[in-house]
Amino acid sequence: MSRARNPRRLTLVAASAALLTLAPIGVTAAHAQVTRVRQGSATDASRTAWSGPAYTMNGSGGIVTATMSRAVDAIRGGTGAIDVVVVAGSGSGTPECDVITPLTGVNSCTTLTLTAARDGNDSQVNTDIRNAEFVYFAGGDQCNYVAWKGTALEVSVESVVAKGGGVGGGSAGHHVNSDIVYDACTASATSATALANPYDRSLTFTTGMFRWPNYADTINDSHFVTRDRMGRTMAFVARAVKDGRTSGGRAWGVGVEEGASLYIDRNGLATLSGPSAYVVLGDHQPEVAVSGQPLTYTNFKIWKLTSGQTYDFANRPTCGYYLKSVRAGVPDGSLYSGTPVTDCSSTPPPSGGSAYAEVEPNDSRTAANVITALTYPATVTGDMKSSTDRDYFALTLASGQTLTAACAIPTAYDADLYLLSSNGSTLTRSVNDGAGTDESVTLTRTASGSATYYLDLEAYSGSGAADYSCTLTRS
Missing domain, CATH: 3.40.50.880 (Class I glutamine amidotransferase (GATase) domain)
Incomplete structure (x- = not known):
């Protein structure tokens, strides 16, 4: 009570x-x-x-x-x-x-x-x-x-x-x-x-x-x-x-x-x-x-x-x-009532987006979890199961699109976030200090056509079963 x-x-x-x-x-x-x-x-x-x-x-x-x-x-x-x-x-x-x-x-x-x-x-x-x-x-x-x-x-x-x-x-x-x-x-x-x-x-x-x-x-x-x-x-x-x-x-x-x-x-x-x-x-x-x-x-x-x-x-x-x-x-007004969504089979939910939970092993680019089918804003979750864990997620960006990844990190560990090119080069990174410190990166693709990119979340110190949660937006 x-x-x-x-x-x-x-x-x-x-x-x-x-x-x-x-x-x-x-x-x-x-x-x-x-x-x-x-x-x-x-x-x-x-x-x-x-x-x-x-x-x-x-x-x-x-x-x-x-x-x-x-x-x-x-x-x-x-x-x-x-x-x-x-x-x-x-x-x-x-x-x-x-x-x-x-x-x-x-x-x-x-x-x-x-x-x-x-x-x-x-x-x-x-x-x-x-x-x-x-x-x-x-x-x-x-x-x-x-x-x-x-x-x-x-x-x-x-x-x-x-x-x-x-x-x-x-x-x-x-x-x-x-x-x-x-x-x-x-x-x-x-x-x-x-x-x-x-x-x-x-x-x-x-x-x-x-x-x-x-x-x-x-x-x-x-x-x-x-x-x-x-x-x-x-x-x-x-x-x-x-x-x-x-x-x-x-x-x-x-x-x-x-x-x-x-x-x-x-x-x-x-x-x-x-x-x-x-x-x-x-x-x-x-x-x-x-x-x-x-x-x-x-x-x-x-x-x-x-x-x-x-x-x-x-x-x-x-x-x-x-x-x-x-x-x-x-x-919003009238919190205790609203018009329900009754058909989610033909169109995405009005809030948009979808979620993905990591599947191990995804410790390298070749073993990356492919998240190209997600709708945005998307949520990706996982954990740093060891102090040397690395989680990779593959996605695509078209010309002119901007990707932002904002990751909430639990207090059990310190993790760093990298955005890599298709060949593994680091394009941008977020390496804030401290367990439980959030990380975020943003990148706009200026080249023509589309290309594959990799989100790479790496354990810096600590580990545990508590999930990180990364919100991905693409505009």
Whole structure:
């Protein structure tokens, strides 16, 4: 919920006598920092195989019974019952389990309230999670949740998905389930603040916690329309692309409205229950994303979902979006609606351009990746897999055409950019110092006819799996 607190979690009640009033079958305390309330059966369900994974991504903290029931049914394959764990970072109530426990196919629901980072290594907490088939992260403060990165809890939750169970969350719990987490650990960002300066102190992110199958390169946002968060999600997406946080130079914001929930099945197909949800794609480098300056990013592709509509995260669509831009921090009007593109088969998308991810080995001109078929502006991505890596890309320029290549380099390494002639001579280069320092070159062909040129990106120091992303324009 991005730092805003859920009122039911404002008061901590640690006394066991108070907790006993919450659960009919008893309560145990793992240690002073953890409270545990179990409802339903005292004995875990036992089965050798489950039929998930399944996910619920909720725009506010409460359980949406339509998607929760669907996830429970998918995981149990229509028979038997599952155990559910609700993980919270504060509070003493059990509102999620109060709704979940009576659902068909639920054997038990256990609320675990963890109030310190070290609680992620609590033995009882991890036993409960590993024995469950669904883990739901409650609303609250996602900065508390990302503190569990690297603890046993992270691995335990991943084991639930791996055995065919599922995960979900609402508000802050929705945030923590995306590939890139807006963690709100310094302040809560507004759309106005984020667009005015995408590097404002309130825009902080955690990566490398959870990456669910079919859900890579995503950034979740909640309370989406009610709190007017489209602008800040645009800034989140632009930052993810600019900072090299994604695996292919593209990022998808997933904004879910209050009361809405996305159910995502084992094949990556998301179906919306409730008012609305939005998928916001940034598929090229931002034109301007600099600390202290307003954002400029043209042609975000936005899919709007209403109740019953679907979005395929495994095979992400190339049509059905509408376009919105931000220029000097000022977004287009009517961000939450637009005329969708419905046919991309006969004409290029209105934003133009295409993308290419490097294919190794491309370490010489003779092994260069051929990108002559790309439409412009184009995006080329890859990585410096070793400190001696060189990536070559072959393209053509006609007489009078000007090529500009602007490469965003991740902080894992320092790379230099060269533009070579067809015989390998260096025509221009960019060799700025420092890991994470961007490089760019520009060249106009003045000779008659067309010719082949090579972009050559070379590791100068360092290496890693983080992607560079080069935006190519030709005029």
